[in-house]
Ligand SMILES: CC(C)[C@H](C(=O)O)[C@@H](O)C(=O)O
């Protein structure tokens with residue numbers, strides 16, 4: 001039997017609750033396909049700060065690197081919000097992304113028929129939305145140097161960062177995005193600010209060049225301000241979107257909210273080789289942590305992405321997705337997606353229902 | 359009688375049509391308040407490129423500087439899209455903003471009761487939305503240096519830009535935003551990415567410091583990705599938003615689309631002293647240029663902002679706003695906001711109706 005090792009990073013807030021549930025689902029789905037999964041839990045984020053004084057201990061990164069895939073819950077919380085930069089939970093997240101080299105972040109925003117009413121958009125606008133945002137994750141202004149604080153020629157204090165992309169960085173994320181688009185609706189929209197930024201001009205030039213390798217994919221370009229509008233005006237016009245780290249951060253969150261159910265949305269971060277990082281897009285929700293109220297479906301669907309994109313066991317991923325659909329069809333809902341006529345359940349119970357459906 | 363000089367920059371596409379209509383409205387509203395307005399039309403954008411080879415001729419900037427306020431239509435079009443950076447219409451716009459020192463860009467996003475159905479958001483979510491985005495306009499990544507193209511240590515070509523803010527730049531935009539919030543609902547939300555970017559950390563620190571000068575305004579902070587979500591989830595939670603140049607570009611466009619009628623939305627760009635720049639937020643819409651189909655109301659409402667923020671003649675601004683409301687109440691609509699049961703009119707006719715209502 002195939003056997004894989006999975007690093008679990010429960011993190012903070014509701015992270016441990018949703019990861020515990022997703023772990024069981026992952027195990028069962030794997031075993032149904034003859035795949036054995038071994039789990040190792042490691043510290044990250046605020047939990048690591050409290051226990052070890054750093055947001056990403058060396059052992060955690062080493063264990064993650066040595067494993068076949070990583071499932072992350074969520075990180076952060078009020079407690080650490082005012083920490084200095086190198087002691088922020090978020091820095092742990094940025095460091096593990098960079099440390100694993102997972103430059104391609106895939107963020108689906110899909111409106112499920114069962115949850116179309118959860119969107120704040122009119123039904124006819126939201127229904128059928130199925131977007132994949134491919135966000136560059138290890139470059140751009142998040143990591144660009146120089147960065148820091150300085151003094152300008154008037155003697156005033158400044159804060160600064162560098163948005164920078166190289167041809168190699170753009171080419172590799174463009175190829176991932178074209179591959180993704182090819183397997184989806186065959187349409188790729190590249191989002192930039194090439195009317196103002198040199199980094200975006202190079203981005204547009206390279207994405208256009210790479211397009212010749214994918215003649216079957218229809219490429220278009222859009223400015224980021226227009227993309228932010230078009231997602232609200234008519235989200236169905238989009239199939240696959242590719243964009244840089246900071247625009248991807250903003251647009252993928254906007255797209256996810258258009259579905260109305262961010263408690264449902266998974267993400268995958270993958271590199272050239274080596275293990276991928278899989279996590280729900282929602283945060284650590286400290287307000288409801290430890291109350292068995294969290295929606296575990298985003299993490300469960302992240303586990304499905306782990307099986308598909310991380311281990312290549314697509315059949316097991318399909319089982320999970322089908323089980324989630326069945327559970328929703330059976331009317332089970334956590335608080336965030338609850339509506340009249342459905343059955344309100346907690347985090348654990350939702351997990352049990354998915355296991356039953358599996 | 360008070361007398362002021364106004365520079366008109368019709369620009370490209372539908373710009374000349376909407377500016378012509380707004381000019382008449384401005385004249386009449388001014389004269390009703392005993393204010394004489396003198397107009398001078400100058401070249402900018404693609405029109406200036408075609409006629410003079412540069413997107414912002416020196417005479418245009420000089421005339422604008424010497425006048426009391428500037429009304430701009432729209433710039434840009436397919437024809438100039440592939441021009442080099444210094445020959446893009448957009449570069450003319452950036453240069454006039456910088457040349458006039460108009461660092462504070464005020465962008466209202468208001469859902470008018472008559473047009474609530476135009477929003478793609480559900481009625482209960484859209485109705486009553488009244489947001490003012492205060493965007494920093496002459497700093498940040500739009501103007502930061504170094505910028506350009508280079509080679510990294512692997513010998514690969516790069517494109518790069520610098521996001522940079524000084525204390526003085528942040529303090530002055532923060533003060534404008536607090537003043538605006540004070541005259542509105544008394545709530546200011548500062549949007550940044552302080553969990554990642556040093557430029558945002560300084561931003562948050564200074565906005566927090568300036569808050570002590572405005573004890574009557576309630577300040578909150580939000581990360582830009584979350585703000586992009588919250589605008590979709592519950593836009594009514596926002597009163598006044600203050601943010602940097604690039605985040606303001608994205609979020610103000612997102613907010614404007616939430617109203618569903620970007621053909622209605624004006625903007626004002628003002629500095630410490632000197633003339634302000636007033637323009638609709640919509641683009642040059644080359645597809646419908648010259649067909650008398652454009653909605654002139656955004657430019658007419660920009661003219662109202664010009665009277666209020668540019669010349670301090672608030673009574674005349676109120677007259678224009680009331681006339682626009684009356685015209686909408688009378689059922690007149692251009693194509694972009696037309697719905698069954700209303701009267702479809704063109705750009706000129708819409709202007710005539712506003713003049714009648716004046
Ligand atoms: C927590 C934060 C650093 C992170 C990011 O900006 O990438 C988050 O918003 C995300 O999108 O995963």
Ligand SMILES: CC(C)[C@H](C(=O)O)[C@@H](O)C(=O)O
Nearest residue numbers: 195196225448449451452607
């Ligand atoms: C045309 C472009 C340079 C401009 C900007 O990005 O500022 C526009 O999008 C705007 O918001 O006024």
